[in-house]
Amino acid sequence: MKLLLAVYTAALVLAPLCAPAAPARGPAALSSELSASDQAFLNARDAVRIGDRERLAQHAARLGEHTLAVYIEYWQLLARIQLGEAGAAVDAARFMRRHPDTYIADRLRFDWAMELAKRGDYPGFEREAAQLLPGWWTDDSQLRCYLALSKYRKAAAQQADILARDARQLLANTKDSAGEGCLALTEALLADDRISIWERVRALVEQNQFATAKRLGARALDAGGRPVDQKLLMQAIDRPAAFLTAHERRLTEVQRELAIVAVVRLARDNPQDAAEYAGALNLLLTPEQRGIVWGRIGHMAALRLMREANEWYRRGGENVGIGPDAARVDEVLEWQVRSALRANDWKTVKTAIERMSPALRDDPTWIYWYGRALHEAGRPAEAQDQFARIAQQFHFYGQLAAEELGQAIVLPPRAEAPTAEEVTPFESNTGFVRAFKFYEIGMRLEGNREWNWQMRGLNDRQLLAAAEFARKRGVLDRMISTSDRTKNEFDFVQRFPAPFRDSLIQYSAPLGLDENWIYGLIRQESRFIMDARSSVGASGLMQLMPATARYVAKRLNVPNYTPARVNELEVNLQLGTGYLKMVLDDLDGLPILATAAYNAGPGRPRAWRSSLAKPVEGAVFAETIPFNETRDYVKKVMSNSVYYSALFDGKTSPPSLKARLGTIAPKVAGTTELP
Numbered sequence: 001m002k003l004l005l006a007v008y009t010a011a012l013v014l015a016p017l018c019a020p021a022a023p024a025r026g027p028a029a030l031s032s033e034l035s036a037s038d039q040a041f042l043n044a045r046d047a048v049r050i051g052d053r054e055r056l057a058q059h060a061a062r063l064g065e066h067t068l069a070v071y072i073e074y075w076q077l078l079a080r081i082q083l084g085e086a087g088a089a090v091d092a093a094r095f096m097r098r099h100p101d102t103y104i105a106d107r108l109r110f111d112w113a114m115e116l117a118k119r120g121d122y123p124g125f126e127r128e129a130a131q132l133l134p135g136w137w138t139d140d141s142q143l144r145c146y147l148a149l150s151k152y153r154k155a156a157a158q159q160a161d162i163l164a165r166d167a168r169q170l171l172a173n174t175k176d177s178a179g180e181g182c183l184a185l186t187e188a189l190l191a192d193d194r195i196s197i198w199e200r201v202r203a204l205v206e207q208n209q210f211a212t213a214k215r216l217g218a219r220a221l222d223a224g225g226r227p228v229d230q231k232l233l234m235q236a237i238d239r240p241a242a243f244l245t246a247h248e249r250r251l252t253e254v255q256r257e258l259a260i261v262a263v264v265r266l267a268r269d270n271p272q273d274a275a276e277y278a279g280a281l282n283l284l285l286t287p288e289q290r291g292i293v294w295g296r297i298g299h300m301a302a303l304r305l306m307r308e309a310n311e312w313y314r315r316g317g318e319n320v321g322i323g324p325d326a327a328r329v330d331e332v333l334e335w336q337v338r339s340a341l342r343a344n345d346w347k348t349v350k351t352a353i354e355r356m357s358p359a360l361r362d363d364p365t366w367i368y369w370y371g372r373a374l375h376e377a378g379r380p381a382e383a384q385d386q387f388a389r390i391a392q393q394f395h396f397y398g399q400l401a402a403e404e405l406g407q408a409i410v411l412p413p414r415a416e417a418p419t420a421e422e423v424t425p426f427e428s429n430t431g432f433v434r435a436f437k438f439y440e441i442g443m444r445l446e447g448n449r450e451w452n453w454q455m456r457g458l459n460d461r462q463l464l465a466a467a468e469f470a471r472k473r474g475v476l477d478r479m480i481s482t483s484d485r486t487k488n489e490f491d492f493v494q495r496f497p498a499p500f501r502d503s504l505i506q507y508s509a510p511l512g513l514d515e516n517w518i519y520g521l522i523r524q525e526s527r528f529i530m531d532a533r534s535s536v537g538a539s540g541l542m543q544l545m546p547a548t549a550r551y552v553a554k555r556l557n558v559p560n561y562t563p564a565r566v567n568e569l570e571v572n573l574q575l576g577t578g579y580l581k582m583v584l585d586d587l588d589g590l591p592i593l594a595t596a597a598y599n600a601g602p603g604r605p606r607a608w609r610s611s612l613a614k615p616v617e618g619a620v621f622a623e624t625i626p627f628n629e630t631r632d633y634v635k636k637v638m639s640n641s642v643y644y645s646a647l648f649d650g651k652t653s654p655p656s657l658k659a660r661l662g663t664i665a666p667k668v669a670g671t672t673e674l675p
Contacts, residue, residue, distance in 0.1 A: 037066045038441050045443075048075050067437040074104050078111055103431065103453035106133050110143070117146040118180060126150050133456070141174045142181030149185040164194040171195075171203065173328055178209040186216075198257040205265050206296070206328065210237055217261075222254045232258055240266040244277040251284055260289055264296045271301040275312055282315075291319025295332045302335040303626045305611040309339035310348065318355075330360050337369060338624045342616065346376035364390045365623070368397040371404065396635040399642055399657045400619060409657070411646050415489035418465035426469040429454055439475065444529070451478050460489040467494045477527030496643050499528055500541075500569060507573050511581040516648060517591055518577060520640030521598065524633055531567050540567045542576025548675045552579045579674075586672050592618045592661050595637045600630040602674045610669040618661025 034042070044059035053076075060072045077095055080088035092112055099105040113128035125146060137143050148170055152163045167185055171177050177186070177200075189195035197220045204213035214237060220228040232255070235243045240262035247255050259281055267274035278293045285293065294316030301309035313320055313336045320336060333356050340348035350373035353366050360366065371386030387401040399409055426432055431454040438447030458466065463486050470478035476497055483494035498519055508515050525543040526532035538545050544552075546563055552575045553561040565571045580594065583602050587593035596605040608625065622638070625631035642657050 034441060037063055038437075041066055041068050041072070042441060044072050044075075053079065067434055070099060070102075070104055070434075074108055077108065081112060081115055103450055106136065106453075110137055110140075114143065114146070114181075117150070117184075122150045122153060141176045142179045144170060145174070145177075145179070145181035145185045149181070149188055152185075152188060160192075160194075164189060164192070168195055168199070169329070171200065173330055175207055175328075177203055177207065178212045183212075190219075198261070202261055202264050202292070203328075205237060205261055206268075208268075213237060213261075220254070220257075222252070228254055228258075236262040237265055241270075241273060241277075244281075251281075256284060256289075260285070260293055263293050267297045267300040271297050271304065271306060271312070272308075274300070275308070278315075287317065288319050291316040295320040295336075298339065299328075299332050299335050302339040302624075305342070305608055305624065305626060307343075307611070307613050309335075310343040310345055313339060313352075314348065320352075320355075330357065333360070334366075337366070341369065341620045342612070342624050344614075344616075346373045349373040350377060364393060364395060364397040364401075368401050369623070371401065375404075394643075396622075396639040396657070399639055403656060403658055409642060409646065411492050411643070412490040414493065415460070415464055415486075415491045417491075418461070418468045422461060422465035423469050423472070426454075426466055432469070435478075436473065436475075448478070452481075455482065455485060458485075460486040464489060464491055464494070467491070471497075477529050480523070480527055492643060492647060496523065496640065496647055497528060498644070498647070500573070503569060503573055504577075507577040511577060513577055513581060513584070514591075514641070516641045516644040517595075517637070518580065519644045520637045521580070521595065522576075523640050524637050530569065540572035540576070541569070542572055542580075544572065544575055544579070545675070548579060549575050551675050552582070555582070582674055586674055588667075590662055590664065591641075592622060592634060592638060592664065595634050596625060596630055597674075599633045600627055602672045603669075604630075606667075606669040606672065609664060609667050612664065612666040615663050615665040617658070617663055619658065621664040622661065 040059045040062040044056050044063070047053075047055035047059060056072070056076065060069075060076070063069045063072060073095065077088065077092050081092060089112070092108055096105040096109055109128055109132055113125050113132065116122075116124040116128060129143070129147060129150075145167075148163065148167045152160060152167055155163050167189060171182060171186060171189075174182055176182065186195065186200055190197065190200075197216060201213045201217045201220075204210070204216065214233060217228065217233045217237075218230060220233075222228060232243070236258040243262045244259060244266070247259060251259055259277075263274050263278050263281070266277065274297050278297060281293070282290060294312055294314075298309050298313030298316065298320065301312055320332065333352050336352040337349050340346070340352060349369055353361060353370045353373065356366060361370070367386050367390050371383040374380075374386060375383035384405060387404045389401075390398050391402040391405050391407060392398065393401075402409055431450045435447040435450040435454075438444065438450065455463070455466070463482055467479045467483040470476070470482060471494070476499065479494055479497065483491055496519070501515075504518060505515060508518055522528065522541050525538075526541050528541065530541060531539075532541070532543065533539050534543055536545070539549075544566055546566070549563065549566045550561075552558075556574065556578050558571065558574065561571070566575070580598060583597040584591065584594040586602055587597060587605060593605045593609065596608070604627075608621070612621075622631065622634045625634060638657065638660055641660060642655070645655055
């Protein structure tokens with residue numbers, strides 16, 4: 001049973017990142033509308049979920065020539081491969097030959113490659129991995145670790161030094177370094193004395209992988225070659241404050257390593273206490289160890305928006321986030337910049353960005369803030385060069401950079417509409433046929449994977465035609481994500497659609513809400529999927545949680561309201577705009593705070609605001625939101641609203657994004673009755 005559940009997880013969860021779109025309503029809600037073969041497919045999928053191979057086979061036999069029958073074959077093959085059944089590998093190879101250039105064949109090849117790596121068959125792993133679509137699976141950390149291990153194993157001594165350094169950096173910046181592939185890479189590096197056990201223990205503790213950290217730490221030896229005291233190791237991880245209290249004055253080499261582990265562990269729960277212990281230990285640590293300790297404390301404090309974060313980062317000096325020993329280097333440096341932005345410390349903003357890897361520094365976020373830091377340093381010409389690098393890009397920081405250059409935000413000329421001849425080929429595309437079948441039976445995520453696979457190698461004209469094809473089928477989220485991919489020809493009507501405008505205005509206008517802002521929010525929330533449902537239960541165009549919908553319906557005296565009506569267009573818009581007005585009023589009429597509240601709840605923006613030491617510009621507030629999802633959400637909603645304004649008003653210079661973001665001043669959090 002566990003094996004088939006793992007098969008299902010591998011098939012439906014571990015997949016390349018795709019454009020955000022919430023799963024549609026579940027199959028149970030659709031059962032009355034489904035054909036017998038569709039229901040058989042869903043029953044087969046459920047059999048995989050519970051690990052019942054016999055039921056899977058029974059339902060598979062009822063599928064006939066179903067559009068998605070290939071997925072049943074894939075699930076059955078993957079189970080056989082993982083069981084090591086005779087002939088499974090041969091059948092898998094035949095499957096991939098029968099379905100060339102398809103997502104499901106590449107998915108099976110990926111799974112087969114990973115299975116070979118687990119078995120230690122690295123030549124076979126390399127052979128299969130080399131045939132995977134380039135760039136498609138790069139978000140899988142275990143694949144990256146196995147690839148690094150495979151290269152390291154066969155490298156000559158001099159090259160092995162370089163590969164070992166790269167492997168240490170990979171492990172340091174991989175959040176799932178306790179997975180099978182990364183653990184295998186760790187073992188190989190440990191065997192060759194190319195990585196420190198303590199380095200990995202610290203990283204695992206940072207990732208809350210305490211059991212794995214203890215198992216690995218148990219292999220450490222002291223200066224005399226004796227195993228580390230297991231009681232001390234357990235105490236450093238499980239009761240870090242107790243360990244540090246007992247060992248803060250005199251430390252052996254092993255105790256110093258354990259003390260660093262304890263500080264790293266304590267910083268997650270209590271950065272203030274961790275800072276006090278680190279201060280007492282400071283003179284006993286090497287400069288690199290101080291960089292690790294204070295970098296971790298500063299990072300955890302920055303995530304809590306503590307005012308001390310910037311100072312604690314600075315106590316680590318130039319070693320913060322530097323060297324192969326520094327876990328999650330990029331994340332540490334990003335949050336050092338954010339804490340410096342809140343403190344208006346532009347010198348630290350500049351130096352921390354300069355210590356980032358070249359790839360990270362090329363992110364538009366850090367290009368923009370580096371330009372701002374150069375301007376504050378009295379180097380305006382160099383600042384302008386930075387802004388010019390991204391000012392023509394269509395995103396939050398592209399818009400802000402354009403404003404820094406004094407350029408109006410102008411929509412590009414609209415591309416010529418796709419012809420019928422350009423759209424027609426997509427109608428018979430097998431991947432699109434499968435995608436629409438998945439949408440039809442309520443499996444939107446799986447449909448998106450099939451759709452995105454078909455985007456490979458398309459030029460701008462083909463992308464615009466595929467987007468038009470999606471529009472004609474009423475799948476607006478795919479229209480948006482597909483049109484968003486074009487590089488030289490643009491159609492912002494495709495990218496920023498405005499369906500149901502009369503209904504939206506009906507509810508937003510009496511409340512005095514900006515329709516551009518609401519459309520910007522809906523585009524980010526549901527991508528205009530009428531029956532969108534998030535993983536946490538939010539529903540409809542404006543993604544309302546059940547408790548929130550009930551609360552707003554009661555406040556607005558919505559007649560005949562039931563939870564089943566939340567996906568109805570009129571009801572969803574009435575409740576969504578009503579709630580948005582409530583949070584806007586609750587947060588002093590500041591759209592950026594209301595946007596954050598819509599995503600994270602109204603209490604959190606209040607808390608984030610109360611942590612400010614002095615007023616900050618809205619862009620700084622947005623950049624320093626501690627939740628990754630909410631930070632990205634706020635930027636995109638506010639950026640979207642500018643483009644909608646340009647589309648609706650037809651102005652060459654829509655309202656400034658900076659003006660929309662405003663200035664956020666400190667204010668005591670207080671309480672709110674809003675859910």
